[in-house]
Amino acid sequence: MKDVALEAGVALGTVSKVINGLPVGESYRLRVEAAIQKLDYHVNSYAQGLKASKTYTVALLIPNTSNPFFAKLVHHINTSLMKRNYRMLLCTTDYDSRMEQEYLTITKQNKVDGIIGLTYNPELHPDETIPFVSIDRPMGAHIPCVASDNFAGGQMAAAKLADLGCKNVAFLRVGSSLDSEPNKRKAGFENGCLIKGLSFSEKILQDDDPLSEFEVFLREHLFDGKLEFDGLFCVTDYIAYEIIKILRKMNLRVPEDVQVIGFDGIRAFGDGDYFCSTIVQPIMDIAEMCVELLLQEHMSTKPPLVCLPVSYAYGGTTKEEGGIAKERK
Amino acid sequence: MKDVALEAGVALGTVSKVINGLPVGESYRLRVEAAIQKLDYHVNSYAQGLKASKTYTVALLIPNTSNPFFAKLVHHINTSLMKRNYRMLLCTTDYDSRMEQEYLTITKQNKVDGIIGLTYNPELHPDETIPFVSIDRPMGAHIPCVASDNFAGGQMAAAKLADLGCKNVAFLRVGSSLDSEPNKRKAGFENGCLIKGLSFSEKILQDDDPLSEFEVFLREHLFDGKLEFDGLFCVTDYIAYEIIKILRKMNLRVPEDVQVIGFDGIRAFGDGDYFCSTIVQPIMDIAEMCVELLLQEHMSTKPPLVCLPVSYAYGGTTKEEGGIAKERK
DNA sequence: TTGTATGCGTTATCAT
DNA sequence: ATGATAACGCATACAA
Numbered sequence: 001m002k003d004v005a006l007e008a009g010v011a012l013g014t015v016s017k018v019i020n021g022l023p024v025g026e027s028y029r030l031r032v033e034a035a036i037q038k039l040d041y042h043v044n045s046y047a048q049g050l051k052a053s054k055t056y057t058v059a060l061l062i063p064n065t066s067n068p069f070f071a072k073l074v075h076h077i078n079t080s081l082m083k084r085n086y087r088m089l090l091c092t093t094d095y096d097s098r099m100e101q102e103y104l105t106i107t108k109q110n111k112v113d114g115i116i117g118l119t120y121n122p123e124l125h126p127d128e129t130i131p132f133v134s135i136d137r138p139m140g141a142h143i144p145c146v147a148s149d150n151f152a153g154g155q156m157a158a159a160k161l162a163d164l165g166c167k168n169v170a171f172l173r174v175g176s177s178l179d180s181e182p183n184k185r186k187a188g189f190e191n192g193c194l195i196k197g198l199s200f201s202e203k204i205l206q207d208d209d210p211l212s213e214f215e216v217f218l219r220e221h222l223f224d225g226k227l228e229f230d231g232l233f234c235v236t237d238y239i240a241y242e243i244i245k246i247l248r249k250m251n252l253r254v255p256e257d258v259q260v261i262g263f264d265g266i267r268a269f270g271d272g273d274y275f276c277s278t279i280v281q282p283i284m285d286i287a288e289m290c291v292e293l294l295l296q297e298h299m300s301t302k303p304p305l306v307c308l309p310v311s312y313a314y315g316g317t318t319k320e321e322g323g324i325a326k327e328r329k
Numbered sequence: 330m331k332d333v334a335l336e337a338g339v340a341l342g343t344v345s346k347v348i349n350g351l352p353v354g355e356s357y358r359l360r361v362e363a364a365i366q367k368l369d370y371h372v373n374s375y376a377q378g379l380k381a382s383k384t385y386t387v388a389l390l391i392p393n394t395s396n397p398f399f400a401k402l403v404h405h406i407n408t409s410l411m412k413r414n415y416r417m418l419l420c421t422t423d424y425d426s427r428m429e430q431e432y433l434t435i436t437k438q439n440k441v442d443g444i445i446g447l448t449y450n451p452e453l454h455p456d457e458t459i460p461f462v463s464i465d466r467p468m469g470a471h472i473p474c475v476a477s478d479n480f481a482g483g484q485m486a487a488a489k490l491a492d493l494g495c496k497n498v499a500f501l502r503v504g505s506s507l508d509s510e511p512n513k514r515k516a517g518f519e520n521g522c523l524i525k526g527l528s529f530s531e532k533i534l535q536d537d538d539p540l541s542e543f544e545v546f547l548r549e550h551l552f553d554g555k556l557e558f559d560g561l562f563c564v565t566d567y568i569a570y571e572i573i574k575i576l577r578k579m580n581l582r583v584p585e586d587v588q589v590i591g592f593d594g595i596r597a598f599g600d601g602d603y604f605c606s607t608i609v610q611p612i613m614d615i616a617e618m619c620v621e622l623l624l625q626e627h628m629s630t631k632p633p634l635v636c637l638p639v640s641y642a643y644g645g646t647t648k649e650e651g652g653i654a655k656e657r658k
Numbered sequence: 659t660t661g662t663a664t665g666c667g668t669t670a671t672c673a674t
Numbered sequence: 675a676t677g678a679t680a681a682c683g684c685a686t687a688c689a690a
Binding site: 042043044045046047049050055057064065066067068071072074075078079082087088089090091092094105106108109110111237238241266268269270271272275 | 407417595
């Protein structure tokens, strides 16, 4: 910058004003801009950050980017940030509480302007001095939590199965013991079953149980090669995918014998086919809402919990209504 | 820091030394550390970066994180960087040349220590002053390029199809006109076919052709419901996936009538099943190599091109050798 | 061994 | 409107 001032024959202050678009004599501005071009000058955002303690950087804490749900979330959050001229520091925690904590320290050092976190450490207590938005997990009064409307999603799954002719359904999940919004999927499903008068069972696995426990469960409900359930609601598309493999192995046809609905709206290769009929999370809206909430410092009142509407998508593992398959949007 | 010095009753220089692990009187060190604890002090990496012009930050330029291949790459690069105490600035370009260029500007301002880029803009010429490592695309003499051994992968696919009984095979790709390493897949496949004495065809689509063109091509080679080819090598798993859908629609059985091999080693849900039999790219090794190359400033000679070995994985769309399916590793 | 002073690149305040 | 100067937080060379 000093060099630019020298080259243009003006003072530093003038250069600074030109850069920041402050009013300055036209002839001076042109000279400075020419010098900037000539010297290929770029402002040093570290010096800016030091001076203004504003870095236009947001940290995203997330377990990984391999999981397609997380991957899409990262993508949309990145896009939302970019639109607002913010950059993203990606922090993958691998579900490790220690790493989540460690990254919180790093963000303190790196003076990010805010943090978006999809975390699992119940002991994690982010600094109150830095804006934080949580995804899926309520973290306290002063931290907004953004999630899908999981309860409505559960209800929707129940209603759908009922409408498609199911009489006897079951809910399958592998259970995080942690208090988190997705837990409401079960409550919503129960409620939906009640409304529709569906007979309802459930099997909940612990985090470290093998998925084959589901097969044991299903075989317990198999009589004469016929499954007691004609509809299954799985807590995620991934579980649904594994369940479908198990069902096929048990010589049960999907959706003819058993209809399956998952949750998330994951697609093959990111934007290909759904793996199963599913309750689709509005990932883009979640991303946008997180960024919005994080950066709107002066929002009079930060809502403690924002639930975004989900939708149903046909993915081949339910019977089609009126014989018309809904196309992927 | 000033506060810490005050709290501990020492000078700033002493605090700095304690932080950086430089020798200092034991009693002083304890006092300073206590003060740091008490005040919850964290170094300001922006001030550090300003002083040392070293930021421990690396930028990753990549089209998106939705594509599973990119997603895994991001994940492993992030892990590799983390191991070395570096942070990652994620820059998703959406295949947009303008954005790639724009991000290059941002990285200049942000004074990152290096850039890893998987880019598509042939006009992109990164600054020579900042370390740059390219993935899959050669970008000039002073920029190392890391890729899978695409040629060997092509050969491997041909050899595999031959060993599994194919006589008449075809190569299917949608063609980037850009000079990039994955283009060698075709050359390797041709070479492999030659070695094994396979009859060889190919269909190359332009970037904006619809995938349905492949169906047209295949139907042109369909006689009496029987396809002329008994083996297909697709340039990516995604193409393979779409091709398999087309084949099924044409009432051809995979792998009984036609065997299909893809490229990349993509799995459902990140670490589930392969979508097809495939040539697996060593994504973790690629990530590690990129980071290694980028940070080893004093590597006597930066190699212009590093090719990492690929492997074959059975994914259900080829016949199994000796009746034994290879499990996913 | 410890403390002090200077500069890194910017921005903002203040005289000019 | 423009130019000089201080301060942001840290590291370091140098003096004590």
